[in-house]
Amino acid sequence: MPRSGEDARRRLQQAALELFRERGYEATTTAEIAARAGVTERTFFRHFPDKREALFHGEDAFRAALSDAVIAAPDDLDPMGALLFAFRSVEQTLANNRSFSAPRQAVIDQTPALQERVLTKTAGLITALSGALRRRGVEDGVATLAAQVGMAAFGYAAGAWFHDPKPGLGAHLLRAFDALQDLSSTFRKPGPNSADVHR
Amino acid sequence: MPRSGEDARRRLQQAALELFRERGYEATTTAEIAARAGVTERTFFRHFPDKREALFHGEDAFRAALSDAVIAAPDDLDPMGALLFAFRSVEQTLANNRSFSAPRQAVIDQTPALQERVLTKTAGLITALSGALRRRGVEDGVATLAAQVGMAAFGYAAGAWFHDPKPGLGAHLLRAFDALQDLSSTFRKPGPNSADVHR
DNA sequence: TCTCGTTATGTCAGTAACTGACATATACTC
């Protein structure tokens, strides 16, 4: 009895989050998730390629929003400036999802398998950002490096914002990007012979 | 018939790499790996927590070497300098493993599941580097950020070195860290209203 | 309204990764 298809996906997602919170990720079965959502296990796997993915829906839209913002950033911004611009543009989206993402994050923090998946999602974001930078004319290698570094700063800022939302994500982002500049600017290269520790 | 335990692990590792190259990762069964190594499937899982891990042995030693080098770096080096020092100190180790890691990398490049595992290994490296930086007195958040950024530069340099080994890893590392400085130094912050694209 | 093609789902059988429990054989020590 197909209601809409999209409906079942939402129920499955909800059921998965609930059960993971109640019993933990490893202790819940895909069959149990399907049962609570009122469908069959087979249907679960028609909506999600694997058990982990049930917690990661919507990431595609977020990735698209971020890379679109990079492309739409003012032309006079250099790579890191465009990234900062893009990160600031999604603050509202993130703020709206806070109530949903909080319990989700709690489950992830307790589950290595889910943490692993977070890493691949992040890698996907980096790839998208890198591609967007290239569309701005940034050279290939630099784009990849900038996307990685920018993502690190974003993660840093988002974590701080999670614990202390008052200043707003934008403020945390500015602090993170400042920290980045400090890291590079005060940095002096080690001497040419410095690598020979092991003699 | 237990030979030494360590012996079986090596045979399993070797068999896994061979079979993955011949048939691909997904098409290879843990039972097949065990059979070629002359042991039982159960023994495979006594040596490796899961199928993927058969390709990632030795990473622990590499991680330890890197973080030890960070701790042993000259005191006058700032965070990024200490990281660069550490990365240069493992060039010989990496060069020695080139013949083994080349086919391994080829398998990984064709296997999403293994790429995902690479990401968690990298995350483990970042955590270790961050801890080593903290032991040098670097503040918590800065240490994490520096470790991530440094690791990005290392990956950038290692990739370039893989395609063009002649200049040596050290030269590629210097180039990568220079690129990092360029990213931050030329970077101008976007104006305060820049985030309002979506109106 | 009937028909037909499309789509979401159900059903069922099967594969393969991984685990726990117990038995056994080898190596190591006293």
Add this chain to the structure above:
DNA sequence: GAGTATATGTCAGTTACTGACATAACGAGA
């Protein structure tokens, strides 16, 4: 030579995931 620890074998079982086929709802058009 007895005894202990360790690596392995054996076996039964769970669960994530897949392919093949059947069926029920839905929409478009005659």
